[in-house]
Amino acid sequence: MPVWHVYHPENAYTAEDKIELGKRITNIYVDNFDLNLPRFYVGVFFHGIARESYIVGGEARDRSVHIDILHIARSHDQVAERVGLLLAEVNKIFLKVAHEALNPYVKDRGYESELYVQQTDRETWQIDGMVPPPSWSEAERQWGKENHSSPYDAALQ
Numbered sequence: 001m002p003v004w005h006v007y008h009p010e011n012a013y014t015a016e017d018k019i020e021l022g023k024r025i026t027n028i029y030v031d032n033f034d035l036n037l038p039r040f041y042v043g044v045f046f047h048g049i050a051r052e053s054y055i056v057g058g059e060a061r062d063r064s065v066h067i068d069i070l071h072i073a074r075s076h077d078q079v080a081e082r083v084g085l086l087l088a089e090v091n092k093i094f095l096k097v098a099h100e101a102l103n104p105y106v107k108d109r110g111y112e113s114e115l116y117v118q119q120t121d122r123e124t125w126q127i128d129g130m131v132p133p134p135s136w137s138e139a140e141r142q143w144g145k146e147n148h149s150s151p152y153d154a155a156l157q
Contacts, residue, residue: 001125002041003069004044004068005068005069006044007047007054007064007066008049009048011048012109021044021105029041033083034082034083035080037074040144064112065114066100067116068116069118071134072122075119095117
């Protein structure tokens with residue numbers, strides 16, 4: 001999964017802003033690099049932080065947005081190999097696309113930002129106790145079409 005944690009000043013974003021930004025972030029993984037990720041793989045968590053709880057360089061801040069991204073379902077190495085680019089090119093393109101998605105909610109609103117990406121082994125990832133299907137497999141495509149993370153979700157529909 002890509003999981004995004006967006007730490008932002010309290011009241012920086014409305015509920016509608018969060019939904020729209022969540023859609024923009026999700027579309028990064030649907031519209032770029034032949035990733036073909038199931039939409040439900042993408043999680044975006046918003047954390048409103050009080051000024052006195054957001055300390056940068058020893059000073060309270062209320063104009064900073066910090067974005068932590070965790071990639072599990074597709075590593076940048078896998079993507080580079082699949083699309084025939086160098087890893088450095090994939091990293092550069094990803095950061096450009098990420099900032100394009102964020103800018104209307106961060107830069108264009110006068111917030112400063114920090115963004116970083118971590119990658120972890122897919123072998124240590126489970127959803128509802130299940131190992132997700134292999135990357136780019138038919139089983140994963142089917143899971144994505146069903147657009148739910150587990151049999152439990154399907155039973156609720």
